Amino acid sequence: xxxxxxxxxxxxxxxxxxxxxxxxxxxxxxxxxxxxxxxxxxxxxxxxxxxxxxxxxxxxxxxxxxxxxxxxxxxxxxxxxxxxxxxxxxxxxxxxxxxxxxxxxxxxxxxxxxxxxxxxxxxxxxxxxxxxxxxxxxxxxxxxxxxxxxxxxxxxxxxxxxxxxxxxxxxxxxxxxxxxxxxxxxxxxxxxxxxxxxxxxxxxxxxxxxxxxxxxxxxxxxxxxxxxxxxxxxxxxxxxxxxxxxxxxxxxxxxxxxxxxxxxxxxxxxxxxxxxxxxxxxxxxxxxxxxxxxxxxxxxxxxxxxxxxxxxxxxxxxxxxxxxxxxxxxxxxxxxxxxxxxxxxxxxxxxxxxxxxxxxxxxxxxxxxxxxxxxxxxxxxxxxxxxxxxxxxxxxxxxxxxxxxxxxxxxxxxxxxxxxxxxxxxxxxxxxxxxxxxxxx
Numbered sequence: 001x002x003x004x005x006x007x008x009x010x011x012x013x014x015x016x017x018x019x020x021x022x023x024x025x026x027x028x029x030x031x032x033x034x035x036x037x038x039x040x041x042x043x044x045x046x047x048x049x050x051x052x053x054x055x056x057x058x059x060x061x062x063x064x065x066x067x068x069x070x071x072x073x074x075x076x077x078x079x080x081x082x083x084x085x086x087x088x089x090x091x092x093x094x095x096x097x098x099x100x101x102x103x104x105x106x107x108x109x110x111x112x113x114x115x116x117x118x119x120x121x122x123x124x125x126x127x128x129x130x131x132x133x134x135x136x137x138x139x140x141x142x143x144x145x146x147x148x149x150x151x152x153x154x155x156x157x158x159x160x161x162x163x164x165x166x167x168x169x170x171x172x173x174x175x176x177x178x179x180x181x182x183x184x185x186x187x188x189x190x191x192x193x194x195x196x197x198x199x200x201x202x203x204x205x206x207x208x209x210x211x212x213x214x215x216x217x218x219x220x221x222x223x224x225x226x227x228x229x230x231x232x233x234x235x236x237x238x239x240x241x242x243x244x245x246x247x248x249x250x251x252x253x254x255x256x257x258x259x260x261x262x263x264x265x266x267x268x269x270x271x272x273x274x275x276x277x278x279x280x281x282x283x284x285x286x287x288x289x290x291x292x293x294x295x296x297x298x299x300x301x302x303x304x305x306x307x308x309x310x311x312x313x314x315x316x317x318x319x320x321x322x323x324x325x326x327x328x329x330x331x332x333x334x335x336x337x338x339x340x341x342x343x344x345x346x347x348x349x350x351x352x353x354x355x356x357x358x359x360x361x362x363x364x365x366x367x368x369x370x371x372x373x374x375x376x377x378x379x380x381x382x383x384x385x386x387x388x389x390x391x392x393x394x395x396x397x398x399x400x401x402x403x404x405x406x407x408x409x410x411x412x413x414x415x416x417x418x419x420x421x422x423x424x425x426x427x428x429x430x431x432x433x434x435x436x437x438x439x440x441x
Contacts, residue, residue, distance in 0.1 A: 129155030159288030
């Protein structure tokens with residue numbers, strides 16, 4: 001097929017979709033039907049749809065066909081990729097905050113202003129953080145069941161930066177990382193940016209399918225596994241001790257690095273030991289204070305095997321030189337005076353209250369969650385399309401996330417992730433009532 005004719009067909013479809021002539025949710029002809037109708041080779045017909053999908057105009061779904069997307073929905077909505085428009089009830093982002101936190105900051109800034117080493121905070125800091133800051137984080141991790149020395153801890157500019165530092169220091173472009181088929185959207189973006197190949201581990205009801213991971217490692221040269229064993233985002237599971245031990249066994253057998261994301265781990269009480277405790281020689285434990293304290297704090301941390309610390313520290317230097325001294329001083333002060341521990345307890349109780357409200361409002365709907373998490377996963381009916389549901393909710397003044405930003409495999413389920421922690425309880429009730437109405441419509 002001449003290039004001009006092939007491009008003309010792509011342009012025609014694009015114009016019909018953008019003008020509304022082809023409405024959102026319209027099922028397009030199969031690849032074979034398109035080829036027969038226009039006298040194309042099957043590979044060329046497939047290429048037409050591939051280009052339309054790359055333009056964000058259609059989505060291909062295994063076993064279902066190719067559908068026109070809801071293009072009025074802001075691109076990237078759902079995974080924290082874009083800010084939410086003013087006036088919308090935000091069930092997309094999670095930035096849990098409690099009454100009185102601004103006063104905590106005001107008080108902490110006053111105390112910091114009176115401290116003896118204030119001038120030192122205006123200068124460059126050690127790349128991995130000052131020794132007493134690293135020691136404070138190590139003491140904090142002990143309460144989570146992870147015993148590490150201060151020398152194994154590095155401060156980062158948030159947990160996302162900690163993940164970036166880990167990938168950049170320990171992997172190279174083209175390396176393969178196994179991740180859950182539904183995973184943290186920010187990790188997907190990071191892996192793609194660093195040209196790492198991510199392969200999906202199917203999910204069971206209570207965690208990743210580890211038999212599939214074992215088979216995958218036998219077929220392909222997997223270098224690392226990224227996981228959230230304690231309060232998974234977005235599915236909320238907490239892996240059992242037996243599952244963690246099986247994962248560690250596989251990692252040791254195939255020489256995998258384990259990247260343990262503990263961003264929400266503080267919300268789960270009496271969880272099994274971290275993977276970094278079970279496999280300290282190969283696990284990088286990444287966390288931060290965005291969820292437990294405040295997203296604007298931007299202080300995170302890595303706990304890693306001693307042999308890896310120098311490489312990780314060099315990458316911190318290359319990417320940000322050091323964590324901002326004022327921010328790290330605030331975070332450590334709150335660790336040492338018990339503020340972080342207090343906020344973790346209060347936010348756990350807050351999350352439980354929000355889950356209880358969701359259970360009340362969404363009675364009769366089937367969804368997946370943890371009783372202490374700040375989000376829930378809402379699968380949609382067989383005939384529902386997530387982009388259209390999200391658009392309908394946006395018209396009702398509610399912003400939600402579809403499954404797309406979280407999905408690693410080719411199959412993207414039609415589901416919503418609802419973030420519960422960013423609006424008042426009154427606004428949350430209002431938003432959830434609207435979700436129920438739209439989903440059941």
